[in-house]
Amino acid sequence: MATEELIVRKMMYENDAFSQWLGIEFISIEPGKVELKMQIREEMTNGFKIAHGGIAFSLADSALAFSSNTHGIQSVTIETTTSFIKPLKEGEWVTAKATEIQLSGKFGRYLIEIFNDSGNLTAVFYGTVFRTGKPWIKS
Amino acid sequence: MATEELIVRKMMYENDAFSQWLGIEFISIEPGKVELKMQIREEMTNGFKIAHGGIAFSLADSALAFSSNTHGIQSVTIETTTSFIKPLKEGEWVTAKATEIQLSGKFGRYLIEIFNDSGNLTAVFYGTVFRTGKPWIKS
Amino acid sequence: MATEELIVRKMMYENDAFSQWLGIEFISIEPGKVELKMQIREEMTNGFKIAHGGIAFSLADSALAFSSNTHGIQSVTIETTTSFIKPLKEGEWVTAKATEIQLSGKFGRYLIEIFNDSGNLTAVFYGTVFRTGKPWIKS
């Protein structure tokens, strides 16, 4: 198992109760980027009968955490910006694609795009992590 | 029941499955601002054994939705920025205080501060809504 | 002259005193995206002897305005997020590359990356415009 798979699947996801509640599944895990998917359930909707904004955000924030931690250094979200473009409905499958925009010693920036079933962009998330310096795997 | 209470409690919250799953309770509802609270449960935590970033965001996004819709015009979140300052732990009670920064015909901006049990600021959320023009209550 | 060139060069840039003060030059103008460059002058620096944050922001905001208005509908900036990654020094040439992330009837979202002389990413700007519906050129 590649190091990034070990960190993301075993050390992070298996202990991440909320990502599991969301039903997040992995499409791919590579250094600096992941692709995730999940399905919108009734209990994730709000008073407008669409997914609560917190759902797309949570998927994106998991994608940010997984992507930035693939490099082996514990990294925590400090700032995020999210645009809501299209509503997500119950039953829809949603995909999050993360791209690493920048990485330096202390910080990393990632763009995460959220797509619906039909491949339409429904939300855009831009996040900054602080790299604590603490390694995931002690050598 | 005041109009803002009717909209937020009856028309929004009672149909908002995810805010209910979060266990959100109302401290106060006034025109342009609400104060909410909820408790962090084990299923809301992530691999670092602290609340997933999506939880503080979701509480804040509900506070944004409730605050901006008190004016009687259906308003939807378009942009949000969130800073994560301190982790939230299982069992902690969390409070969200919304303040209306700006309101015009088309847009509204709100600052939402998230506090922990001890009254420490743990996250800051700044959100913009688009006011659709559609009234909640037809006259 | 293509419509996007006419709008950006003649109708916008020629009346844009501040973009001229910055010394902004066009590398390319296409529907939904532009590439711009400018040089950092002494009067653009701050007390740390690097370009004031407002300089990279202003270049990016011009790139946002030019990119979003290429479609022929007057569009105004409503929300922006900017990350500052590396300082820019006096004498450096700076390039802004805009990408259209999303475009709908009312809103458009753009990512603008700012590079220094050596091709390093120095700032990231993410901006949302509101499309007023008013055409640049009356038919």
Add this chain to the structure above:
Amino acid sequence: MATEELIVRKMMYENDAFSQWLGIEFISIEPGKVELKMQIREEMTNGFKIAHGGIAFSLADSALAFSSNTHGIQSVTIETTTSFIKPLKEGEWVTAKATEIQLSGKFGRYLIEIFNDSGNLTAVFYGTVFRTGKPWIKS
């Protein structure tokens, strides 16, 4: 002269060519917060004949830099979010009021509100600084 005055006026502003070009004047300087003003000149306007977005941003970014450095530790802007609410016209005096939202060892967050002549809110800026640990004044 109080330490915060010494840092902001002498060590920062006197070496800050761009803040001087903007014509920034101090209304007040206190630990963690400043109030600034400036006047919109013709060379600061864009193709819509209103102040370029970079002008309100630059004023706010100076207010962020001054406010966060009052504590004596060199602090640099890493992330900013800006909402544009109302246009600013040539000749108008503009005021920036900074408030410290949060301060910890590594980071600080500030809200900066930009008002026009008539006291109307015209832009909102939310910024995060990284505190480098380097003191302004060696003891």
